[in-house]
Amino acid sequence: MNSTFAVPAVALVVVATVLVGAFGLRISRTTSDFYVASRTVGPRLNAAAISGEYLSAASFLGIAGLVLVQGPDMLWYPVGYTAGYLVLLLFVAAPLRRSGAYTLPDFAEARLASQAVRRLAGAFVVGVGWLYLLPQLQGAGLTLTVLTGAPDSLGGLIVAVVVTATVAAGGMRSITFVQAFQYWLKLTALLVPALFLVLAWQADGAPRHVFEEPPAFRDQRAVRVDTTLDLKLDRPLTVTVTGTVDGHRHDRPPCASPPAPTASNGAPASPSPRAPPSPPPSAAATAACPPPSPRAARSAPCTRRTA
Amino acid sequence: MRTQLRAALAVFAVLVLLVGPLPLLFAAMPDARRLEWAVLGFGLYAPLVLLARWYVRRAERNERDLVRLVEDR
Numbered sequence A: 001m002n003s004t005f006a007v008p009a010v011a012l013v014v015v016a017t018v019l020v021g022a023f024g025l026r027i028s029r030t031t032s033d034f035y036v037a038s039r040t041v042g043p044r045l046n047a048a049a050i051s052g053e054y055l056s057a058a059s060f061l062g063i064a065g066l067v068l069v070q071g072p073d074m075l076w077y078p079v080g081y082t083a084g085y086l087v088l089l090l091f092v093a094a095p096l097r098r099s100g101a102y103t104l105p106d107f108a109e110a111r112l113a114s115q116a117v118r119r120l121a122g123a124f125v126v127g128v129g130w131l132y133l134l135p136q137l138q139g140a141g142l143t144l145t146v147l148t149g150a151p152d153s154l155g156g157l158i159v160a161v162v163v164t165a166t167v168a169a170g171g172m173r174s175i176t177f178v179q180a181f182q183y184w185l186k187l188t189a190l191l192v193p194a195l196f197l198v199l200a201w202q203a204d205g206a207p208r209h210v211f212e213e214p215p216a217f218r219d220q221r222a223v224r225v226d227t228t229l230d231l232k233l234d235r236p237l238t239v240t241v242t243g244t245v246d247g248h249r250h251d252r253p254p255c256a257s258p259p260a261p262t263a264s265n266g267a268p269a270s271p272s273p274r275a276p277p278s279p280p281p282s283a284a285a286t287a288a289c290p291p292p293s294p295r296a297a298r299s300a301p302c303t304r305r306t307a
Numbered sequence B: 001m002r003t004q005l006r007a008a009l010a011v012f013a014v015l016v017l018l019v020g021p022l023p024l025l026f027a028a029m030p031d032a033r034r035l036e037w038a039v040l041g042f043g044l045y046a047p048l049v050l051l052a053r054w055y056v057r058r059a060e061r062n063e064r065d066l067v068r069l070v071e072d073r
Helices: A003-023 A031-039 A043-054 A057-070 A072-099 A104-112 A115-148 A152-203 A294-299 B002-019 B021-028 B033-043 B045-072
Strands: A239-245 A248-250 A283-287
Touching (some): A031 A152, A043 A072, A043 A152, A057 A072, A057 A115, A072 B002, A072 B033, A072 B045, A104 A115, B002 B021, B002 B045, B021 B033, B033 B045
Antiparallel strands (some): A239 A248
């Protein structure tokens, strides 16, 4: 996505979120106002709000990526979320509503008449919320970085500030409106491109084979790998080195490597294929195919000819 | 309260019986990729919604019954 549109688009969504939150703002006076909006939220609005929670960064981006990588088995995750909502309705939401408690710790205390259980339940709620929020904030930061190149923490920071301000000011009423608004926004933002993608796919003759192909770079690309990497070369790789690799001095005359079926010795190659490693060995290695790391270059037969 | 618990357990049992055999079914037919997409991606949600709807109706009827019982007395 073009970054000139990305910043105004993100800003627009943030401003709209704050405005919708302000629209729902009635200053919360009672506990009932704050937690359940005095039970004035209709089922449709509430359903939209809960579904807005469901369509989050983790569930949408995460499931799409998992299905792409691992196949349709990963569709069990959304099924699990939905079945989880049903179990939640049966064994938590309905008894909670009948008991008249507002929060899970309230409910635990009401049922078990124990202050310690209440504290434990509170700790669990905070802990689960923490585990849930962490990937969401990470997703927000990642998305904003991909869209605009902003620093990693900014997306999470914006989300945290906007949500905290909305909840603190308006309580459940504001946040329900915000979530319902975001549900319709996200649904539109997902369905419209999906519709056009399906149309484009159909217009292309509904090709299926492209999904079977292994992924390939169609043009030249710099790839940075921050972990150990084994390179297996099926064809001999010609490497020309001028300078010093791993403390060995290499002179100018270029050499072609003799045909070796596999030049990989299985040794873990050090990272940073393109960028020079941090203690710069001043090695200018030019490669035909996958960019070699200094150690792979040394293991290639030709460069062993030390002067 | 007992009727509410009974309704909840009944819905839960239906849920388990509905979803539980699915992995076995998919394991028995490893070639049925399209079926897996259809069931997991789309088909399974309708019965879940219907189950939830039935439970909510049932629970609200139980509540009304209780209120009527209390008021008649």
